[in-house]
Amino acid sequence: MLDNIKLDKRVMQKRITILFFILAFFFSLNVGAQCAMCRAALGGESNSVQAQAVNDGIVYLMAVPYVLVAGIGYAVYRMRKNNKTN
Template sequence: MKVKLGIFLLLLLMPALAEAQCAMCRAVLESEDSQAAAQGINDGIVYLMVFPYLLMGGIAFFIYRSFRSKKDPSS
């Protein structure tokens, strides 16, 4: 159980470590004096990247649950 919790926390904190800017966005934003705009763009890209993974995870969970309920008639 602790291993699963550790993996979950690692995956949950992974977007904080991600550098999600494309090469063109990075080149334009690095030329500015203030890095606040670059950090905001990076956070926005990571934020938008989360939703497809949540959607696919939810679909995979429901498929898994439906297959498991068909195999196990006791539940």
């Protein structure tokens, strides 16, 4: 009986994960992006405020993938830890 509950839970988690990725694939947002060459183009002394804003945007865009990978890694770690205790 307990094995069936664990199996059903795994199947449900797998279905939810697949559904999430399908929805994320079809319902993505259109956002503006910056290129790394913008930093070189704004490197002059006259537009230092604008150059700082572009640099901050580049750092923000660079940090998001690292945060996502860390979150996924932590979720996998917790899932494996919970499976070992059960």
